[in-house]
Amino acid sequence: MFIPNMVYDHLISYGISQSYTIWHAHGERIGGASYHANDAQNNNEQINEGSSGMATMLHDVFPMFDPEIVEGGPEMGVDAREAGVQNENRQGSSERVNKFYNMLKDVDEPLYEGCTKHTKFSVIVCLWNMKCLGGLSNSIFIELLEFVNELLTLGASLPKNAYEAKKYMNELGLGYEKILVCPNGYMLFWKDNENLETCVVCGASKWKQKESMDDMSKKGKRSPAKILRWFPLKTRLQRLFMSSKTSAQMKWHAMGRTNDGLLRHPADRMAWKTFDTQHDDFASDPRNVRLGLSADVFNPFGNMSISYSTWPVMLVPYNLPPWMCMKRSSFMLSLIISGPSSPSMNIDVYLEPLISELKELWEVGAPTYDICSREIFTMRVALMWTINDFPTYGDLSGWSTKGRLACPICMGNTRSRWLKYGKKFSYMGHRRFLPSNHRWRMMAKTFDGTREIDPSPTMPTPDKILEQLDDLNCNDRTDRKRKRVVGSTSVKEHSWKKCSIFFSLPYWKDNLLRHHLDxxxxxxxxxxxxxxxxxxxxxxxxxxxxxxxxxxxxxxxxxxxxxxxxxxxxxxxxxxxxxxxxxxxxxxxxxxxxxxxxxxxxxxxxxxxxxxxxxxxxxxxxxxxxxxxxxxxxxxxxxxxxxxxxxxxxxxxxxxxxxxxxxxxxxxxxxxxxxxxxxxxxxxxxxxxxxxxxxxxxxxxxxxxxxxxxxxRWMYPVERYLHQLKFHVRNKAAPEGSIAEGYLLEELLTFCSRYLESAQTVFNRPSRNPDDSKGKVVDVRLDFMSWTQAHRYILFNSDDFTPFRM
Known part of the structure; x- marks a missing residue:
C-alpha cells in the first residue's frame, strides 16, 4: 500500500525516471517541475548536487526565464511579463536569454563521459570557491586550472586562467556603477550634472590635472579625479526573495519570532513597533524590508603610517533571523567612498545615490518575485537607523560631537565645563538623573562645587529638531557658526552643523531612533x-x-x-x-x-x-x-x-x-x-x-x-567585515577598485555557496574546535582549581543563585 505523501516525496527527490531527459530548451524547469509553495517554506531541504543544485541556482538568478513564471497563468504571467522582475529592452533581454541557456548547457554537460556528480558549471563554481575560501593566489589558481585541463583531455574544457574564470563567474553577478565626484567632495557628476566638466561649487575639474596633453592623447581618454562606486540596492534585495534559500527567512521577523516578552530582536521594541503603527500600510506585508546603515573608515593598506582612508557604506537587512542578520554573508556593500581624506560633513554628497534609491523603494517600490508564495509583489524598503562610531555619528547626523554640547541625546541641555589647565571639556552633572529629593543633589563640594536642582534632560521632539534645522543654511558650507534658537522663555544653543540628507526620507523625522550610540x-x-x-x-x-x-x-x-x-x-x-x-x-x-x-x-x-x-x-x-x-x-x-x-x-x-x-x-x-x-x-x-x-x-x-x-546595533561585526575588505586590495594603486571587484566575487560566491552542500563553503566549514563527542555524554573530571573557577563563575554570573545570609 502506497501512502500519497510518500509517493509525492519520492517524486520530488528522485523524479519520475532516473533516465528521463529534461527538455529545458522547451521551457521545462530542472528540479522544479513539481515545486509547491508549501515546500519552499522549508529552507533546510536537501538539494541534489551537480546538475540539479546548480540548475536550481540558475533559475533563482534568472527567474524571468522560468516558464512557470512567464507562462504560469493569467494572474502571474502578465504581471511577470510586464514587470519582468528586471525591466529590460529586447536587445538586453536577448543577451541575458543567450547567457542563461549557455550556462544551462554547461549545467547539463558532464565533466567527462560517465561523470554523474559534477558538470562543467559546478566544477568552475567549486574551483573558484576553493580559491577564495583558501586564499589562493592567481598564479597558483592558474596552475591548478592548467593541471585540471590536462586531466580532462576528453572532457569539458575549463577556463584557462583566472581572468577567464572570473569573467565566467561575473555573468551571475550584479555589478556596480561608477560615479564621478568633485575632487573636493562638493557634488556628484550624476544625473542632470553628468555632462558637466567642472564643479558648480568650487569650480574644480572632474578630471585629473597633473597629466599633460601628450599623455592624454596617448591614452585616448582622461582619468577621473575621484570616483564613487555605487552598488544598486534593488537587485540585491530582489535576489533575496528569488532564492529558495533565503526567501522564507526574509519573513522571520513576523512569522518566526517568539513573542514571550523577552527582547531578542529589534522587532520586539518600541522603535520598530512605533514605525509599524505610523506606517501600517508598510507593516501590512512582512516581506517589506527594513535596513540598518553603517559607515566607517579604515586604512585599505593595513599600514597605519600611511595617511589614507576609505569609507565603505554597508546595509544590514533586519528581516533576517538572529543567526543570519549580523553575519558577514548578510552584509550588503552599498557605496565605496574613495580616499585619501575623510568626507567629514560632506558625506551627504556621496550618499545621494543611496538616498535617492531608498526614496524610490519607499514611495514606488519594486516588483519582486517571491519564490515561496510564487507570486510577484511590490517590495518596499525603509531605513530604520544608522550604526557607527561616535565621530561618524556627527558626520551622518549633522550634530557636532565635539565641544560644549557634544552629547547628541542631551543636545542643548548638555552639562559640560571647560577645564582651564586640561584644555578640554568635562561632562559631569549626572546628579540630574537622580531622584529630585536625593541628598547628593545638595552636596556641592563633594562633586563639582554646585548644587543640582535641574531635572533630567529630555530629548527635543522631531518638530523641535526640524525647527532648529530650519535656521541652518544647508547650502552655505562655509558657515560653521553656532546658531541660537530663541524660545518663549529662554535662549538655548544647539550644535547642528548641517541638515542631514536622511531627513529627505519621508519617514525619517518620525523614527524614534535615528542614529545609534556604539x-x-x-x-x-x-x-x-x-x-x-x-x-x-x-x-x-x-x-x-x-x-x-x-x-x-x-x-x-x-x-x-x-x-x-x-x-x-x-x-x-x-x-x-x-x-x-x-x-x-x-x-x-x-x-x-x-x-x-x-x-x-x-x-x-x-x-x-x-x-x-x-x-x-x-x-x-x-x-x-x-x-x-x-x-x-x-x-x-x-x-x-x-x-x-x-x-x-x-x-x-x-x-x-x-x-x-x-x-x-x-x-x-x-x-x-x-x-x-x-x-x-x-x-x-x-x-x-x-x-x-x-x-x-x-x-x-x-x-x-x-x-x-x-x-x-554595535560595530563589532562591521569592524570584522572591514578587516575582510582589506584582503581584497591586490592593486595598491587602486584600492577602492580592488575592493569593489573583490566584493562582487565574494557576493556571488556567497550566493552560490548556499547551493553547494557537499563542498566546504562559508556556511558549512567545520568549526575550529569540532566536538568529537557526536552528542554522547562525556564524563569530565576537574581538578580542584578548575572546579573552584567553575564554581565561582556560576555564582558570579547566574541569576538563579542568591547570596547566603545568616
Missing part, C-alpha cells in the same frame, strides 16, 4: 580611562598635574591640590584610587595569567608589560573582555572598597546591556542604577576623567529599550 566604542574608551588612570599610564591617565590644577581652580578636594616642595618640585599627594607598584603588579599578574577558551578572546597577556607596569595595544574586544570579566576579579583587594564597588557595578552594567536576551525589568534596574554609579565615580576621580564617552553610558539603557539588544 556600545563597542563607548566601552573601549571607558576602559582606557579606568585602566590608564589606575595604572597611571602616560598619555592615558586622567590624573596628573593638570588635573590637580583644575581641582585647585574649581576649589574642590584641597587634599589633592599640588604642592611645591623646597626643592622647587611639584608634589602630588596620592588619591584614593592611587595604586602602589606592588598593587599594580598584582593586578597585572591576574590579567596575564588568565586562561580563557579558544576563540573567547585574543591573548590579552601579550598586552601586559610587567616590567613597565602597564598595558599596551589592547583592541576593542580585549577591552570588552577586560571590562566585563577580568577587571572585577583583578581589582579585588587592590583598592579601597569605595573605589572597587562602583567599578564592579559598572562592569555589571555593561554585562547586562550586552546580553543577547533582555528583560524590561532588568533594563529598568540598570537604568536606575547607572546614575548612582556615575555619581560615585564623580566623587572618586577628577573632572578630567569624565569625557563625553563616559557620559554617554547614561543613555545606553534608553536606546536598548527603543532598539532592542545591543548586538544588532
Amino acid at each position: 556600545v563597542m566604542y563607548i566601552e573601549k574608551n571607558v576602559v582606557d580611562n579606568i585602566v590608564g588612570t589606575l595604572l597611571n599610564i602616560d598619555t592615558k591617565s586622567k590624573d596628573g598635574i593638570k588635573a590637580r590644577l583644575d581641582l585647585q581652580d574649581m576649589g574642590l578636594r584641597p587634599q589633592l591640590h599640588s604642592v611645591i616642595t623646597d626643592a622647587n618640585k611639584t608634589y602630588l599627594s596620592p588619591a584614593i584610587f592611587t595604586m602602589s607598584n606592588k598593587e599594580k603588579e598584582d593586578l597585572l599578574k591576574v590579567i596575564q595569567n588568565v586562561k580563557v577558551p579558544d576563540g573567547y578572546s585574543s591573548n590579552v597577556s601579550r598586552c601586559v608589560k610587567l616590567q613597565q607596569r602597564t598595558i599596551v595595544g589592547m583592541k576593542s574586544h580585549d577591552c570588552h573582555i577586560l571590562m566585563q570579566q577580568l577587571l572585577p576579579i583583578a581589582l579585588r583587594g587592590s583598592l579601597p572598597k569605595k573605589v572597587i564597588e562602583p567599578l564592579i557595578e559598572l562592569s555589571g552594567f555593561f554585562r547586562g546591556i550586552c546580553s543577547k536576551t533582555l528583560r524590561l525589568e532588568d533594563l529598568d534596574r540598570l537604568e536606575s542604577r547607572i546614575p548612582y554609579i556615575l555619581c560615585q565615580l564623580e566623587m572618586i576621580f577628577p573632572p578630567s576623567f569624565f569625557t563625553v564617552m563616559v557620559h554617554l553610558t547614561i543613555h545606553l539603557v534608553a536606546e536598548c529599550k527603543l532598539g532592542g539588544p545591543v548586538h544588532y
Whole structure:
C-alpha cells in the first residue's frame, strides 16, 4: 500500500525516471517541475548536487526565464511579463536569454563521459570557491586550472586562467556603477550634472590635472579625479526573495519570532513597533524590508603610517533571523567612498545615490518575485537607523560631537565645563538623573562645587529638531557658526552643523531612533580611562598635574591640590584610587595569567608589560573582555572598597546591556542604577576623567529599550567585515577598485555557496574546535582549581543563585 505523501516525496527527490531527459530548451524547469509553495517554506531541504543544485541556482538568478513564471497563468504571467522582475529592452533581454541557456548547457554537460556528480558549471563554481575560501593566489589558481585541463583531455574544457574564470563567474553577478565626484567632495557628476566638466561649487575639474596633453592623447581618454562606486540596492534585495534559500527567512521577523516578552530582536521594541503603527500600510506585508546603515573608515593598506582612508557604506537587512542578520554573508556593500581624506560633513554628497534609491523603494517600490508564495509583489524598503562610531555619528547626523554640547541625546541641555589647565571639556552633572529629593543633589563640594536642582534632560521632539534645522543654511558650507534658537522663555544653543540628507526620507523625522550610540566604542574608551588612570599610564591617565590644577581652580578636594616642595618640585599627594607598584603588579599578574577558551578572546597577556607596569595595544574586544570579566576579579583587594564597588557595578552594567536576551525589568534596574554609579565615580576621580564617552553610558539603557539588544546595533561585526575588505586590495594603486571587484566575487560566491552542500563553503566549514563527542555524554573530571573557577563563575554570573545570609 502506497501512502500519497510518500509517493509525492519520492517524486520530488528522485523524479519520475532516473533516465528521463529534461527538455529545458522547451521551457521545462530542472528540479522544479513539481515545486509547491508549501515546500519552499522549508529552507533546510536537501538539494541534489551537480546538475540539479546548480540548475536550481540558475533559475533563482534568472527567474524571468522560468516558464512557470512567464507562462504560469493569467494572474502571474502578465504581471511577470510586464514587470519582468528586471525591466529590460529586447536587445538586453536577448543577451541575458543567450547567457542563461549557455550556462544551462554547461549545467547539463558532464565533466567527462560517465561523470554523474559534477558538470562543467559546478566544477568552475567549486574551483573558484576553493580559491577564495583558501586564499589562493592567481598564479597558483592558474596552475591548478592548467593541471585540471590536462586531466580532462576528453572532457569539458575549463577556463584557462583566472581572468577567464572570473569573467565566467561575473555573468551571475550584479555589478556596480561608477560615479564621478568633485575632487573636493562638493557634488556628484550624476544625473542632470553628468555632462558637466567642472564643479558648480568650487569650480574644480572632474578630471585629473597633473597629466599633460601628450599623455592624454596617448591614452585616448582622461582619468577621473575621484570616483564613487555605487552598488544598486534593488537587485540585491530582489535576489533575496528569488532564492529558495533565503526567501522564507526574509519573513522571520513576523512569522518566526517568539513573542514571550523577552527582547531578542529589534522587532520586539518600541522603535520598530512605533514605525509599524505610523506606517501600517508598510507593516501590512512582512516581506517589506527594513535596513540598518553603517559607515566607517579604515586604512585599505593595513599600514597605519600611511595617511589614507576609505569609507565603505554597508546595509544590514533586519528581516533576517538572529543567526543570519549580523553575519558577514548578510552584509550588503552599498557605496565605496574613495580616499585619501575623510568626507567629514560632506558625506551627504556621496550618499545621494543611496538616498535617492531608498526614496524610490519607499514611495514606488519594486516588483519582486517571491519564490515561496510564487507570486510577484511590490517590495518596499525603509531605513530604520544608522550604526557607527561616535565621530561618524556627527558626520551622518549633522550634530557636532565635539565641544560644549557634544552629547547628541542631551543636545542643548548638555552639562559640560571647560577645564582651564586640561584644555578640554568635562561632562559631569549626572546628579540630574537622580531622584529630585536625593541628598547628593545638595552636596556641592563633594562633586563639582554646585548644587543640582535641574531635572533630567529630555530629548527635543522631531518638530523641535526640524525647527532648529530650519535656521541652518544647508547650502552655505562655509558657515560653521553656532546658531541660537530663541524660545518663549529662554535662549538655548544647539550644535547642528548641517541638515542631514536622511531627513529627505519621508519617514525619517518620525523614527524614534535615528542614529545609534556604539556600545563597542563607548566601552573601549571607558576602559582606557579606568585602566590608564589606575595604572597611571602616560598619555592615558586622567590624573596628573593638570588635573590637580583644575581641582585647585574649581576649589574642590584641597587634599589633592599640588604642592611645591623646597626643592622647587611639584608634589602630588596620592588619591584614593592611587595604586602602589606592588598593587599594580598584582593586578597585572591576574590579567596575564588568565586562561580563557579558544576563540573567547585574543591573548590579552601579550598586552601586559610587567616590567613597565602597564598595558599596551589592547583592541576593542580585549577591552570588552577586560571590562566585563577580568577587571572585577583583578581589582579585588587592590583598592579601597569605595573605589572597587562602583567599578564592579559598572562592569555589571555593561554585562547586562550586552546580553543577547533582555528583560524590561532588568533594563529598568540598570537604568536606575547607572546614575548612582556615575555619581560615585564623580566623587572618586577628577573632572578630567569624565569625557563625553563616559557620559554617554547614561543613555545606553534608553536606546536598548527603543532598539532592542545591543548586538544588532554595535560595530563589532562591521569592524570584522572591514578587516575582510582589506584582503581584497591586490592593486595598491587602486584600492577602492580592488575592493569593489573583490566584493562582487565574494557576493556571488556567497550566493552560490548556499547551493553547494557537499563542498566546504562559508556556511558549512567545520568549526575550529569540532566536538568529537557526536552528542554522547562525556564524563569530565576537574581538578580542584578548575572546579573552584567553575564554581565561582556560576555564582558570579547566574541569576538563579542568591547570596547566603545568616
